[in-house]
Amino acid sequence: MSSKRTIIFEAALVIGVLATGLTAAQAAHAAPLQAVLQATDARANVKIDSKVLVERTEPNAAGEIQTKLYNPSDVKVIPGDRLVFVNTYHNRGVTPVTGFVVNNPIHAAVTFAKVQEEWATVSIDGGKNFGKLTEFTVTENDTGAESVSITRAAQPSDVTHIRWTFDKAIAAGASGELRFSGVVK
Template sequence: MSKIGAILIEAVIVVGILAAGVTAAQAAPAAPLQPAVQADDPQANVKIESKVLVERTEQDTAGQTVVKLYTPSDVKVTPGDKLIFVNSYRNTGSTSVTGFVVNNPVHTAVTFINVSEDWALISVDGGQNFGKLTDLSVTEAADENAELKSTIITRAAQPSDVTHIRWTFAKAIAAGASGELRFSAVVK
């Protein structure tokens, strides 16, 4: 098999993993930060549906550049492709929900680019601490050389360091209200 064929197959597997990872993560991210949501808790009425879209820049029939979104099953996904992760939420209950938090891990097969909502917080340490990217730092070994492993440096966090995104709703989600939370990443 050619190297390009192997990369394409790997990319398809990555997108499958990403889609499965987002789907499997739906229950946990949609839950408040309490150990469990009780069935009679209004927060249990906020439902989350997640999807992944592939963003492509193309030429239309008039020669104009347009941005189109595709599902991963409609196009071949390759390293370097931009993915849009969408978490759609809806309060299916009859009362407002306050204090709602959505946590979304960023899969290791992608590199975080940005988050659409300016009120979202991110983590660069596996979801232990959250903040704005500009306020976070990463501590790491200065060199891969075994002799220098004891040299530790702290540097400003970069988008490639992002491991999780957290949206904490400052306002109540009204009964019947819905919306979307988005972030983008690039396939490694």
């Protein structure tokens, strides 16, 4: 294990259970934040809160198309809906925090669309390797009459995890947001 400790962030929305009647809000609360840090590590002072919003494009009263964000408990989440995942971090300590890393898995019922921060990296192999999406290729095996392997550029639908590695210290009292979006399968 490297000297950097990793904060494992479970902002995974358990959309797969929506068919059983569980609302997206209930599913989000079923996936609590897990932090793997020692109590003496300053990184333990950085708290992360997460929320999931449903993005809808609809006409306003004047008939103009606009995009709105809704709490999942206020709308029915259906396949094809765009979800916006917002991870808010806040250093509640009195010292700057360095070496801070946030990993966020993508739930199997959500197809990754994009990440807001250009400095974020992604994984297509379950969180083993991280980099820019354009750096990865995927090899698929055709199990037809002739076994053929096909290599293609990785696509957003191949993303399994997102990682934010903070190059700069998070100042005492500082806060910010990390955002990504996905589409319900």
